[in-house]
Amino acid sequence: MIFLIVMKDVWKTYPNGVMAINGIDVQIQKGEFVFVVGPSGAGKSTFIKMIYREEKPTKGTIIIDDTNLAELKERHVPYLRRKIGVVFQDFKLLPKLTVYENVAFALEVIDEKQEDIKRKVMDVLEIVKLKNKARAFPDELSGGEEQRVSIARSIVNKPKVVVADEPTGNLDPDTAWGIVDTFKEINERGTTVIMATHNKDIVDKTKKRVIAIDGGRIVRDELQGEYGYEI
Numbered sequence: 001m002i003f004l005i006v007m008k009d010v011w012k013t014y015p016n017g018v019m020a021i022n023g024i025d026v027q028i029q030k031g032e033f034v035f036v037v038g039p040s041g042a043g044k045s046t047f048i049k050m051i052y053r054e055e056k057p058t059k060g061t062i063i064i065d066d067t068n069l070a071e072l073k074e075r076h077v078p079y080l081r082r083k084i085g086v087v088f089q090d091f092k093l094l095p096k097l098t099v100y101e102n103v104a105f106a107l108e109v110i111d112e113k114q115e116d117i118k119r120k121v122m123d124v125l126e127i128v129k130l131k132n133k134a135r136a137f138p139d140e141l142s143g144g145e146e147q148r149v150s151i152a153r154s155i156v157n158k159p160k161v162v163v164a165d166e167p168t169g170n171l172d173p174d175t176a177w178g179i180v181d182t183f184k185e186i187n188e189r190g191t192t193v194i195m196a197t198h199n200k201d202i203v204d205k206t207k208k209r210v211i212a213i214d215g216g217r218i219v220r221d222e223l224q225g226e227y228g229y230e231i
């Protein structure tokens with residue numbers, strides 16, 4: 001069994017004393033699709049941020065694709081980040097760049113050759129069904145389209161895992177389903193997907209692994225799980 005992510009006895013206390021994660025053990029296999037659910041303030045975002053090392057645990061071990069984050073030197077963090085695509089609730093697109101340029105930017109910063117950039121960007125725009133919007137600017141797109149651009153940007157480096165923190169939080173239900181379908185497509189092509197969400201309907205109908213966090217602990221971890229909370 002190949003584990004892509006392993007957390008052992010992970011704790012996180014913020015500098016202000018808030019104990020956000022209180023002893024988490026979890027293993028996620030390569031190729032899994034995982035929902036992270038739980039009430040507001042449960043620790044979902046902190047859990048996600050520790051995966052891409054936006055936050056460091058106070059205690060415990062996190063291993064991502066054989067890299068022990070505790071031993072990772074600051075100058076090696078960019079290499080870790082290439083293995084991890086990140087999608088946010090508020091898209092975080094650059095408003096003055098076109099769709100094409102927003103996605104290409106992720107490759108330009110790692111000095112990819114121009115000819116490779118063009119091919120790779122058009123390939124991912126095809127996956128998210130936005131090839132026809134390559135020249136548009138973010139303010140000319142719907143919210144769902146903006147989020148699909150941000151998903152394209154997150155996968156253009158061919159990461160091992162994509163983490164998404166409430167990616168459908170700003171979208172209406174139909175559009176939200178379009179985003180989940182896009183993640184499913186990416187997952188079927190081999191990328192591990194980890195998505196924190198408050199969307200009960202999506203979790204209950206998608207029938208994927210559900211990790212429920214409450215009070216900074218994993219209170220439930222089920223294959224084909226359900227949302228399980230009243231909203």
Ligand SMILES: Nc1ncnc2c1ncn2[C@@H]1O[C@H](COP(=O)(O)OP(=O)(O)OP(=O)(O)O)[C@@H](O)[C@H]1O
Pocket residue numbers: 014015016018019020038039040041042043044045046047
């Ligand atoms: N940077 C920070 N500094 C201090 N406390 C923080 C910080 N970020 C989060 N917290 C606190 O840590 C706890 C867990 O927060 P977190 O954002 O991980 O929860 P969440 O489950 O993602 O919540 P939500 O569903 O509302 O986004 C909360 O009590 C929160 O106030």
